[in-house]
Amino acid sequence: xxxxxxxxxxxxxxxxxxxxxxxxxxxxxxxxxxxxxxxxxxxxxxxxxxxxxxxxxxxxxxxxxxxxxxxxxxxxxxxxxxxxxxxxxxxxxxxxxxxxxxxxxxxxxxxxxxxxxxxxxxxxxxxxxxxxxxxxxxxxxxxxxxxxxxxxxxxxxxxxxxxxxxxxxxxxxxxxxxxxxxxxxxxxxx
Amino acid sequence: xxxxxxxxxxxxxxxxxxxxxxxxxxxxxxxxxxxxxxxxxxxxxxxxxxxxxxxxxxxxxxxxxxxxxxxxxxxxxxxxxxxxxxxxxxxxxxxxxxxxxxxxxxxxxxxxxxxxxxxxxxxxxxxxxxxxxxxxxxxxxxxxxxxxxxxxxxxxxxxxxxxxxxxxxxxxxxxxxxxxxxxxxxxxxxxxxxxxxxxxxxxxxxxxxxxxxxxxxxxxxxxxxxxxxxxxxxxxxxxxxxxxxxxxxxxxxxxxxxxxxxxxxxxxxxxxxxxxxxxxxxxxxxxxxxxxxxxxxxxxxxxxxxxxxxxxx
Numbered sequence: 001x002x003x004x005x006x007x008x009x010x011x012x013x014x015x016x017x018x019x020x021x022x023x024x025x026x027x028x029x030x031x032x033x034x035x036x037x038x039x040x041x042x043x044x045x046x047x048x049x050x051x052x053x054x055x056x057x058x059x060x061x062x063x064x065x066x067x068x069x070x071x072x073x074x075x076x077x078x079x080x081x082x083x084x085x086x087x088x089x090x091x092x093x094x095x096x097x098x099x100x101x102x103x104x105x106x107x108x109x110x111x112x113x114x115x116x117x118x119x120x121x122x123x124x125x126x127x128x129x130x131x132x133x134x135x136x137x138x139x140x141x142x143x144x145x146x147x148x149x150x151x152x153x154x155x156x157x158x159x160x161x162x163x164x165x166x167x168x169x170x171x172x173x174x175x176x177x178x179x180x181x182x183x184x185x186x187x188x189x190x
Numbered sequence: 191x192x193x194x195x196x197x198x199x200x201x202x203x204x205x206x207x208x209x210x211x212x213x214x215x216x217x218x219x220x221x222x223x224x225x226x227x228x229x230x231x232x233x234x235x236x237x238x239x240x241x242x243x244x245x246x247x248x249x250x251x252x253x254x255x256x257x258x259x260x261x262x263x264x265x266x267x268x269x270x271x272x273x274x275x276x277x278x279x280x281x282x283x284x285x286x287x288x289x290x291x292x293x294x295x296x297x298x299x300x301x302x303x304x305x306x307x308x309x310x311x312x313x314x315x316x317x318x319x320x321x322x323x324x325x326x327x328x329x330x331x332x333x334x335x336x337x338x339x340x341x342x343x344x345x346x347x348x349x350x351x352x353x354x355x356x357x358x359x360x361x362x363x364x365x366x367x368x369x370x371x372x373x374x375x376x377x378x379x380x381x382x383x384x385x386x387x388x389x390x391x392x393x394x395x396x397x398x399x400x401x402x403x404x405x406x407x408x409x410x411x412x413x414x415x416x417x418x419x420x421x422x423x424x425x426x427x428x429x430x431x432x433x434x435x436x437x438x439x440x441x442x443x444x445x446x447x448x449x450x451x452x453x454x455x456x457x458x459x460x461x462x463x464x465x466x467x468x469x470x471x472x473x474x475x476x477x478x479x480x481x482x483x484x485x486x487x488x489x490x491x492x493x494x495x496x497x498x499x500x501x502x503x
Contacts, residue, residue, distance in 0.1 A: 007210060008203045009346040009421035013196050013428055014290045048288060050431025052502025081277075082284055083331050114195035118431050120287055141290035154276070179293050182283035 013117030017143035018107050020173060024124060025096040027136065027145075027171040031126060034167045037134055040125035041093035042189035044086045045106045047118045058113040062087065062106050078188050084120060088188045099124070107140075116140075123148075125189045132157070134164065135190050136172075137181075144175035154185055197500060199424060199493075206417040210355070213410045217358045220403045224396065231392045238368050239396070246361035254353040258295075258317045261309040267299035267319045278325070281334050282318065285341050289429055294318045294344055304328070304443045308340035309349055316344040328439050335436030336443075338426035345425065348418050355414055359407040365400035369393045415483045423490055424497065431501060433494040440494075444487050 005011065031037040049055055066075045066089060074090040089102045103122055110116060119140040126134040135148040147164035149157035161181070165174050175181060184190075224239055253260060262269070272279040278296055286293045294308070294316035304324040310316035318340045320333075328336065343349075427433035484490075 006347045006351065008206050009348070009351070009418050009425075010198060010203060011289070011342060011345045011425045012198075013194070014288075015194070048284075048431055050501050051434055051498060054502055055431070081330070082280055083334065084284065115431070116194075117196075117288070117428075120284060139287055141287060177292070180287065182280070182287065185280075 014141045016107065016111060016116045016119045016140035018104065018111065018140070020143050020145075021100055021104055021107075021122065021138060023172055024100050024136070024138075027168045028096045028124075028126075030168050030171050031134075031164070035164065036128045037126040037132075037164075038128070039093050039096055039099075040127050040189065041095070041099065042088055042090045043099045043103050043122065043124040044088040044187065044189045045103055045122050046080075046084050046086050046120045046184070046187070047110060047115075048083070048120060049085045050115060050118055054113065055115055055118075058109060058115060059085070062109045065105060065109065066102055076188065080186060086188045090189075121184070123184060123187050123189060132160065133190050134160065135184065135187060136164075136168075137184060139175060139180065142175060142180065143173060145172045146175045146181040148181070148184060148187075150183070150185065150190060154183075156183060195501065196428065199421075202417060202420055202424070206414065206421070209410055209414045209417060213355055213358065213407060213414070216403060216406050216410065220358065220362065220399070223399050227392060227395055227399070238393075239365065242361050242364040242368055246357060246364050249360055250353050250357040254311050254350060257349050257353070258310040258315050261307060262297055262317060262319065265299045265301070265307070265319060265321075267297040267317075269295055269297045269317070277330070278320070278333075278337075281330070281337055282341070285334070285338055285429065289341060289345065291341065291345055294341070298322060298325070306336050306340050308343040310344070311349060312347070313344055318344070324443070327442055331432065331435040332439035332442065334430055335426060335432060335439050338429045339422050339436060340426075342422040342425035342429065343418070346418065346421060348422070352411070352415060352418070355411050359404055359411055362400045362404035362407060366397055366404060369397040369400065409480060412481055412483060416485045419484050420490065420493055423493060427494055427497045433497040433501070437491050437494040437498075440487060440490055 028039050049059065063075055063077065066087075076088040076090070078086045078088065080086060087106055089099060089106075091099045091102070103124075107116075107119060107122075110119060121140060122138040123135045124138075126136065128134075133150055135150070136145055137148050138145050145168075147161040147168075149160040149164070151157050168174070228239075261267075270278070275296065275298060278298070282293060282296055292313050294310065294313065295318070297317050297319040299319055299321045301321040302323040303321055304327045306318070306320040306324055308316060308318045318337060320336070324336065325333070423436065427436050430436075
């Protein structure tokens with residue numbers, strides 16, 4: 001924010017960074033090779049729905065768009081306790097590219113409708129043979145990723161998260177500020 | 191093509207710019223007047239003015255530097271961890287991610303008065319505080335609206351801007367006091383002293399000029415504060431995309447505010463400039479509007495409904 005912005009008390013809504021999502025498939029390969037985590041095939045886009053007709057129309061459009069096509073994804077919409085909307089896409093677990101393409105389509109639709117600043121994060125689910133869960137969260141405004149490993153009873157497996165950071169750090173831009181690794185309890189697709 | 195729905199309020203920005211310009215103008219005029227008076231009378235009220243500037247600067251700097259601690263102490267608020275207030279932290283986490291700003295500390299004040307404030311000299315030292323009365327009365331959507339408003343205060347660096355803007359008023363106020371007391375106590379001591387005969391009119395004139403400057407800067411600062419509130423409402427509503435939730439919170443808080451006993455309200459008055467809604471009774475509208483730190487409820491609701499219409503298009 002510049003000096004003049006401070007003086008005049010204005011903040012512009014932050015546009016999302018969308019392209020970094022496409023490095024997810026590479027990271028998924030690394031995760032599987034190094035730590036045995038495989039994609040669950042589900043991924044979700046989380047956004048804050050704006051009030052009014054315009055946003056509602058765009059949201060309906062996006063859902064329609066995703067449910068068309070040959071290898072149509074199974075799409076599901078849920079609201080979390082914070083009032084954020086999660087659009088969950090499910091593909092077969094080996095088709096990371098198709099999942100990322102779908103997630104990107106959601107982002108582009110919202111951004112083109114002028115609601116890019118409403119995008120919060122995207123989450124792609126992983127799991128290993130021991131049944132441990134792992135989400136890779138993408139922060140749209142930062143253009144960075146962080147791992148989120150929930151355990152029973154709203155606890156986080158910080159050791160696992162840091163291990164993941166070490167392994168995929170070269171594939172993905174990891175969020176350096178740990179205070180921004182906020183927990184997404186109850187996120188669908190985990 | 192990626193389009194944006196963000197439409198800046200140029201009118202508000204222009205009015206805010208003009209207010210700041212006028213404040214600067216008053217400041218310059220004040221300095222020139224003081225220098226002129228001192229030169230014209232060739233006497234040393236300089237020490238008093240120097241002292242007032244140093245003390246005023248010190249006060250402004252202190253209140254800026256320790257603003258978070260002062261506000262937390264004055265409101266009796268306690269910082270809370272994510273484990274103590276998971277929902278509150280969760281909302282703020284998400285707002286930070288939406289706005290791409292570092293997370294402020296979070297505090298809760300044990301008070302029945304529904305209110306919230308943000309303070310701290312920069313975003314690293316920022317604290318966002320809500321009262322238990324607010325948490326009890328608002329639902330999550332409304333709470334999010336209020337917090338987005340407070341986070342916008344942090345983003346706009348309102349504590350710094352308002353403190354710097356208040357500096358002039360503090361100095362002028364101190365000068366009035368100093369000049370008054372030195373007249374009172376130093377007057378008859380100097381009465382028979384011919385060497386210092388010019389001191390009486392000089393101090394009177396300094397007193398007069400300072401009083402005028404104090405009055406003008408006071409009104410301008412209050413005006414600026416109201417514009418900053420409108421700007422924070424606007425940025426907060428655009429951040430969540432839910433202007434109506436903020437409007438609903440405002441009506442709830444304002445309604446509850448007038449139902450609270452006056453003793454609590456007086457306790458909170460010193461903090462008013464930082465609060466989400468002022469803790470004053472809003473029954474006398476005519477003169478109180480130009481003295482108040484916050485715009486009227488109608489004005490705020492009107493802006494929010496304009497934003498709502500904008501989002502729906």
